[in-house]
Amino acid sequence: MAENIAITWRRIPERYRLAGSQCMTCHAKFFPPRKLCPTCRRKGKIESCAFSGKGKIFSLSEVHSAPAGLELEIPYVLAIVQLAEGPKLTTQLVDCREKDVKVGAAVEVVFRRIRSDDPEGLLHYGYKFRLVK
Amino acid sequence: MTKFGEDWKRGFRDLILEAGKKALEDSNLHGAEIDGLFAGTMAPGPLIGQEHAGALLADWMGLNPIASTRVEAACASGGVALRQGFMAVASGLHDCVVEGGVEKMTDVSGPDVVSALGGAGDQEWELFPGATFPAIYALAARRHMLDYGTTEEQMASVAVKNHLNGSKNKYAQFQSPITIETVMKSKMVASPLKVFDCSPVTDGAAALVLMPLDKARAHTDTPIEIAASAQASDTLALHDRKSLTELNATKVAAKKAYEMAKVGAKDIDIAEVHDCFTIAEVMAIEDLGFFKKGQGGPASEKGQTALNADISVNTSGGLKACGHPVGATGIKQAVEVTWQLRGQANGRQVDGAEIGLTHNVGGSGATAVVHIMKRVN
């Protein structure tokens, strides 16, 4: 789905810097940041936090059938990465094919172009991950 | 229900009208007796540019001015609509409700369908970074293979069984049997899932009628009782769950449904489960309690879920072979179970089916709805 400038602008802290949040009551960390802790609800006290960008591959798949806008990217490796601080996220792994990577491998965040809406449209940037050498 | 498939000649309205007419004929009912309509449809906005489907359907089915409500819960829209109708009748507020489910998916291009279906997941945090629906289930499948040793061949055996059942169902989108090789050699979609591990893109509609049991007896000699209806939720994004290999919403809904119907997993003769991908059926037959966690793959491979085996799973051909017009699926599952319980499933009848279950999932498991249906004697 194409995004307008306001949507993209609103998400810059999370997409560019992995900005997250944590519940000071139960110490759970959230990415993307939640404004309500699902465990403590109104008793939770939410503060912002940052993630180191280090993590491990939790699961992965090589995508061969593209969604609209990513036709030129296929095949690409999609993964669920578990951050060192606990939360998991869905992301692309760069500079690799599926045969080069394994579940459990250490990865780190990189800043990349995610997609462009159309030739004249917005370019969207954000996080992807790569293997730690 | 309508024949499921790619139906270029007919639109949204034609499909639901045919299904609705057939349901009324089957129930010996006049339109004037109907006082409510619930319709499951997931994405008429992106797929045909139409919202306000509740009003549209009452209008085109000639049912104005009855209350008509569209229900949306991604691929579980039909099952959740069924539950809304069940509650409306059980509460006494409605006496005779039509349940419809419909999706017209082939009026837009392939990538546009993929994007519309993506709306069932987390648009901002799964789809935007590059996930597709097959890829989300592929992430679950990969983990299931690692944690339990499930193999691609075991998953393929689900598709083989469902295509065989579909070959006996004149309403199914795919009516040709396939082999393990067909699946293994089909094009990769999102590894380890291949085209034949996926449900297809489908046009179709299904409908049925709900009323209190005593009233239903006046219309038919073979009423089917809904003995339980239960629903549960989970995180929208797959990655937010502790485990990728079980659907907690399915487990919770199933437990409540078994309690409500006072039966156990062992009592179920037939089940229509949500096999949007082969791995989804493997997980469903585990989470519903038919097999232990991790045994869904081997059980499928050994034929324990085939027609008239230990438990007959997806006698209609499931989403895989019968097709998956998303909003219609939950209603179609209940239609198939009704036919089976009445002994009308020509060519694929399960002997002595008394108790049936339907299991409908939205997205990657953020919504699950389970119904248990019984023959009444």
Ligand SMILES: CC(C)(COP(=O)(O)OP(=O)(O)OC[C@H]1O[C@@H](n2cnc3c(N)ncnc32)[C@H](O)[C@@H]1OP(=O)(O)O)[C@@H](O)C(=O)NCCC(=O)NCCS
């Ligand atoms: C699997 C999928 C990507 C295939 O799409 P595609 O590659 O564009 O396939 P096409 O429409 O070009 O069809 C090519 C051929 O494969 C067949 N085909 C398509 N999907 C199929 C499927 N799932 N199973 C078996 N055969 C299939 C078609 O009938 C067609 O056959 P033909 O050449 O004999 O006419 C698509 O069906 C899909 O996205 N499925 C998932 C739907 C989904 O996510 N549903 C929601 C679940 S929650």
Ligand SMILES: [Zn+2]
């Ligand atoms: Zn908390």
